[in-house]
Amino acid sequence: MSTDLAIETHNLGRVYTVRNRRERRIRKEIVALQDVNLQIPRGELFGLLGPNGAGKTTLIKILTTLLSPTTGWARVAGYDVVREPHKIRPRINMVSGGEASGYGLLTVRENLWMFAQFYGLPSREANRRIEELLRRIGLADRIHTKSSDLSTGLRQKMNIVRGFLTDPEILFLDEPTLGLDVNAARDVRQFIREWLDAHPDRTVLLTTHYMVEADELCDRVAIISQGRVLACDSPEALKRRLQREALFDIDITAPNGLTAAALEALPGVRKAVLTDADGGARLSLVLAADSVLPGVIGVLTERAVQVRHLTKREPTLEDVFVELVGRPLAEEEGQDEQ
Amino acid sequence: MSSEARPFFAPVPKASGWRLFLKTVVARAYPRVVGQQRERSWIFFDVFLSILAVSAYVFVYRAIGAPEEYVGFVVVGGAMTAFWLNVLWSMSSQLYWEKESGNLALYIMAPNSMMAILLGMALGGIIATALRAGAILLVGSLIFHVQYAVGNLPALVAVFILTLAALYGLGMMSASLFLLWGREAWHLANLAQEPIYLLSGFYFPVKNLGFWVAVGASIIPLTLGLDAMRQLLFPSGAMLGFLPVPVEVVVLAVLCILFLIAARWLLGYMERIAVREGRLLESRR
Numbered sequence: 001m002s003t004d005l006a007i008e009t010h011n012l013g014r015v016y017t018v019r020n021r022r023e024r025r026i027r028k029e030i031v032a033l034q035d036v037n038l039q040i041p042r043g044e045l046f047g048l049l050g051p052n053g054a055g056k057t058t059l060i061k062i063l064t065t066l067l068s069p070t071t072g073w074a075r076v077a078g079y080d081v082v083r084e085p086h087k088i089r090p091r092i093n094m095v096s097g098g099e100a101s102g103y104g105l106l107t108v109r110e111n112l113w114m115f116a117q118f119y120g121l122p123s124r125e126a127n128r129r130i131e132e133l134l135r136r137i138g139l140a141d142r143i144h145t146k147s148s149d150l151s152t153g154l155r156q157k158m159n160i161v162r163g164f165l166t167d168p169e170i171l172f173l174d175e176p177t178l179g180l181d182v183n184a185a186r187d188v189r190q191f192i193r194e195w196l197d198a199h200p201d202r203t204v205l206l207t208t209h210y211m212v213e214a215d216e217l218c219d220r221v222a223i224i225s226q227g228r229v230l231a232c233d234s235p236e237a238l239k240r241r242l243q244r245e246a247l248f249d250i251d252i253t254a255p256n257g258l259t260a261a262a263l264e265a266l267p268g269v270r271k272a273v274l275t276d277a278d279g280g281a282r283l284s285l286v287l288a289a290d291s292v293l294p295g296v297i298g299v300l301t302e303r304a305v306q307v308r309h310l311t312k313r314e315p316t317l318e319d320v321f322v323e324l325v326g327r328p329l330a331e332e333e334g335q336d337e338q
Numbered sequence: 339m340s341s342e343a344r345p346f347f348a349p350v351p352k353a354s355g356w357r358l359f360l361k362t363v364v365a366r367a368y369p370r371v372v373g374q375q376r377e378r379s380w381i382f383f384d385v386f387l388s389i390l391a392v393s394a395y396v397f398v399y400r401a402i403g404a405p406e407e408y409v410g411f412v413v414v415g416g417a418m419t420a421f422w423l424n425v426l427w428s429m430s431s432q433l434y435w436e437k438e439s440g441n442l443a444l445y446i447m448a449p450n451s452m453m454a455i456l457l458g459m460a461l462g463g464i465i466a467t468a469l470r471a472g473a474i475l476l477v478g479s480l481i482f483h484v485q486y487a488v489g490n491l492p493a494l495v496a497v498f499i500l501t502l503a504a505l506y507g508l509g510m511m512s513a514s515l516f517l518l519w520g521r522e523a524w525h526l527a528n529l530a531q532e533p534i535y536l537l538s539g540f541y542f543p544v545k546n547l548g549f550w551v552a553v554g555a556s557i558i559p560l561t562l563g564l565d566a567m568r569q570l571l572f573p574s575g576a577m578l579g580f581l582p583v584p585v586e587v588v589v590l591a592v593l594c595i596l597f598l599i600a601a602r603w604l605l606g607y608m609e610r611i612a613v614r615e616g617r618l619l620e621s622r623r
């Protein structure tokens with residue numbers, strides 16, 4: 001191989017031009033991706049973590065040769081995505097969360113066989129791999145089920161198998177566990193990890209807006225928001241940035257007009273986030289040190305806010321996200337979906 | 339990372355070039371052929387409705403005392419209509435539906451050629467429809483006692499194949515157009531269906547339309563194909579024929595090549611637009 005990097009991007013950007021439906025001359029520009037610089041070595045399970053609309057799918061589309069960048073460049077398996085898509089295509093595959101690919105009238109085996117043919121896999125080898133992969137992901141008993149009869153979770157398992165079937169050098173998974181129940185999501189994650197352990201020269205880039213997924217699964221994580229990569233490191237290293245700080249969760253009965261901004265005005269309070277919790281509210285605090293806490297409690301007492309529960313905890317990726325973006329991931333998502 | 343983990347499978351050499359092309363054609367034809375098998379109720383329905391339409395024309399022709407050959411013309415026309423409907427409704431809109439289901443992005447991303455995907459769709463459509471067309475021909479011929487007089491079987495087979503090639507070439511071309519134009523193309527197809535029934539002479543010799551209208555109708559490959567097939571199928575066919583069979587064969591061949599070239603160019607164009615604008619590959623936007 002000419003390079004040890006599976007994926008490399010340089011100042012990568014994408015602007016969408018949207019035409020107004022009624023008046024086609026009116027155009028709007030949406031910056032979906034901006035100055036993205038990534039270097040992903042072979043063998044890595046790399047995660048892109050960000051809320052809806054952050055630009056994750058846009059990045060994946062560019063890397064899978066389905067969308068051209070408007071600025072910068074990207075190389076996949078050492079080849080330029082714009083000039084050499086035909087060199088890239090045999091080496092990659094992609095699975096998206098909630099996709100409805102294939103044909104409902106075909107069985108699981110037939111659908112998977114069909115997609116394997118498009119990559120030139122010999123039929124017998126394809127069928128052998130299909131059985132092996134279905135067994136590993138826990139779908140072997142459905143091999144002859146029509147895919148239209150599968151539940152969401154099982155269907156997504158079939159899609160996941162489609163991605164691995166062609167043994168791609170680089171696999172792109174766009175929110176692979178989107179909408180799956182806890183068990184199915186766990187199966188899928190476990191499957192991805194096992195595959196990478198067994199094929200250490202393969203690379204997986206996955207996007208997610210689930211913190212835990214990025215944290216548990218990925219070797220390295222890039223946090224992306226509004227088209228920009230804000231940080232990129234191993235989950236441990238990302239969390240270590242916050243280790244010098246003290247993290248507290250305080251459950252209170254009612255805020256009584258208390259705002260996060262008021263608390264952030266206190267010296268030593270790095271970040272305060274107020275969210276609704278059942279029967280009251282939760283205050284998540286990032287403090288410069290433990291010694292800042294009494295001051296916060298003092299403010300709560302002044303406002304007659306009752307503390308029900310107080311915990312000190314280890315930093316999570318969620319905290320890292322809040323620190324970088326200024327709001328929790330879940331909240332931003334709520335705004336997005338409306 | 340546990341380095342002892344056993345690989346799931348070993349890498350194998352994969353087909354490329356024309357072998358990948360063939361594999362793709364076969365794989366994409368497969369769901370159409372199998373899908374047909376799995377929804378048998380449709381076959382009955384399609385055959386039954388076509389026979390009804392054919393019967394209507396037969397009764398009218400018999401009532402007005404038209405030459406008996408016309409009955410055979412109508413039956414053959416009814417059978418070939420099955421292919422036309424397949425091209426118009428299934429083939430043309432196929433890429434559009436592939437886009438909606440998210441398959442199109444996967445097809446483009448795969449190392450295969452999109453032309454192979456389209457050919458596979460066409461081949462699958464032909465095989466699936468041949469069953470219906472055959473049933474219509476058989477049932478119609480039996481009910482109305484159609485007499486055939488095939489003098490030159492190889493020529494008949496060649497014309498039939500050429501007609502289908504040109505017809506599905508047209509379908510492959512319009513598949514990209516449908517995708518690019520979306521809903522407008524649907525309306526267009528809807529509008530086109532009835533006049534084309536009339537113009538392409540499914541149910542009567544196209545010669546009756548007059549020379550220039552017949553020339554215009556000849557852009558639809560079925561028109562000339564049907565005309566040539568009728569000339570080869572019935573004793574008096576040559577008399578009722580629009581142009582001599584060799585001329586029609588040449589025109590069909592030219593149409594076929596033109597449609598295939600256009601289909602290929604449009605596919606490339608569609609892909610370039612899709613990659614540039616990021617619009618055509620969205621599944622549910």
Ligand SMILES: Nc1ncnc2c1ncn2[C@@H]1O[C@H](COP(=O)(O)OP(=O)(O)O)[C@@H](O)[C@H]1O
Nearest residue numbers: 016030032051052053054055056057058616617
């Ligand atoms: N085809 C498109 N045309 C216009 N805007 C788009 C298109 N696709 C995505 N966008 C916009 O680009 C931004 C990033 O979207 P996307 O990459 O899908 O984010 P994510 O996958 O992280 O949810 C969003 O604001 C989205 O609305």
Ligand SMILES: [Mg+2]
Nearest residue numbers: 056057058174
């Ligand atoms: Mg997305």
